[in-house]
Structure formats: structure tokens, C-alpha cells
Amino acid sequence: MTNISLIAVSILIGILLQKLKDFPADAPRTLNAYLIYVVLPAVSLLHISKIDITLALLLPISVAWITFTFTWIFFGYLGKKFNWKRNTIGCLIICGGLSNTGFVGYPVIEAIFGAEGLKIAILVDQPGSFIVVSSLAIVVASIYGAEKMRKRDISKKMLLFPPFLFFLFAIILNLLNMPVSGMAESILQSLAGTLTPIALIAVGMQLKIRTNDIKDHYLWYGLAHKLFLAPLLIYLIYGMIIGNNPAEQLIYKVSVMEAAMAPMITSSIIASSYNLRPKMASLLVGLGIPISLFTLAFWYYVLKFTL
Incomplete structure (x- = not known):
């Protein structure tokens, strides 16, 4: 219960810090x-080097x-059938199809399922979400969009993303049977321990929502898909694959x-860069995280009472 409370308290602290005039406006960017450069690489080295x-x-x-x-097929079909604008379809696919498996996913999964759950979350995020978004x-x-950046430049920037590079390094250590240990492990544990509060305080500091912004029905299509339909798909598919195998229940739950999880922050950045409804892309993240x-509590109890 303490860990769950930490999630809410951390986000609330971030929201309150927005109100302080003397607090740096660019603090979320710094956090x-x-x-990106310290904590997530530490998490990858600490856990992936040891995972079986x-x-x-x-x-x-x-x-x-x-x-x-699935999201690409789903919104691609609906958009064509109902003659939606191409930038709307592109925004819904990119933001509705990618979860915030890192900044929000890591601390939430760690709070609910502990270190073992976090190891699985890293696999969902790095070779999964990160490769898909890149x-x-x-x-x-x-x-679907009006390209504003060269694909080569974006791909290069993403391929040099520090957490991903350290993820690859951790995989090499794992394959060489050289898990992080001793003093290095202690240092990494201390750094990784700051993940939950810092990540969620940064999220709270970036939540800025206006009443008029929530009237766009496409916004709610995207959120309904991301928060209910997408996890339902995984729930059904993985339920058939894993079944009641006790050894893989944690994989199923995570x-x-x-x-x-709410839409990925990076997906919103990409949508904005290609002029795919930038305002809606930001709202899908800004509204998606608190909702x-x-x-997530709903899905937690669905898993709890059906497994």
C-alpha cells in the first residue's frame, strides 16, 4: 500500500511544484x-544482466x-471508413498504439510487482516499445504526416538513446554470464531507487490540462483504445497462450x-514532429497519465480475480 501511495504522492508533488514561482520552469526537462542518462541505464544494467x-x-x-x-489496422480501417483526416489517423495510431512502458510503466510495475516485475517491464519497454517507436x-x-525531420536524423537519435545502449550492454553481460555485483551493484541500486519518485514528480510537473481541450471526441477514441481495448487484446491473447501456467503468471500480469499504460511520451513527440495533431498528441499523454x-487499478483487479 505504501508503494501505491508513493505514486499518487509523487504526482501530486509535481503538480504542486508547478505553482511555485521560484521553481525553475525547465525542471521537468532536467529531471x-x-x-534518461542516469537512472534508466542503471536499471537496465542492474536487472537485465541477471535475468534468465x-x-x-x-x-x-x-x-x-x-x-x-493492431492499432495501425484498427484506426487505419476506421479512418478510411469514416473519412477521417490523415493527420488524425496518424496521431491515433502512433499515440494509441504505444504505452508509456518506461517513465510511468517502470515505477508503477515496480511498486505493484517489485524487482521481479520490473525486470519483465524492461523487456516490454526496451526491445519492445522502444524499437517499435523508432x-x-x-x-x-x-x-500520414507532413515530415519536418529527416528519418535518418530521428533514427540516429533514437538508436543512440542511452537506456537502449545500456540495455544492449547489459544483454552482452548476461550472455557472457557476467552479472553486475559487489560495489557496482550497490551503486546501481542506489541510483535505480530514485526512479519511482523522480519519474512521477516529473510527470506531475508536466500535467497542464484546460477545460476546452477535452471536447475533442477523437481524443476519447484514442484514450478508450489505449486504456481498454489494447490491454484487452493482450489479456485475451496471452491468456490463451499462458493459461494457468503458474511459472508465467507474472509475465502475463506485467x-x-x-x-x-497511458500513451508514450516519445510517441507524442514524434506525432508533433510530423504535424500529426500536436495538441491532441500532447493531450493523449497529459490526460492519459492521470486517467x-x-x-490500471481496474486491470489490476481483473487480473487478481481471474487468475
């Missing part, structure tokens, strides 16, 4: 940079690939919960 690599791990890795492909999402943005705290 996000700290998470099995075929079952293909399930969490596949979450983002399955949900994004590949399929760019393809969708190029098809996969569904990660699929139910997802309630819908």
Missing part, C-alpha cells in the same frame, strides 16, 4: 534528462509489436498492465 533468458520472455517483448500493429512509428508518421491510474 527527464537525469532519468528463456523463450517465455518473447511474450513481454512482443506486447508493443502486437498492440501497435521503427514502425516513424513509418506511420511518414505515411504484460497486460504495461499494455494498459490511467484508475484504469
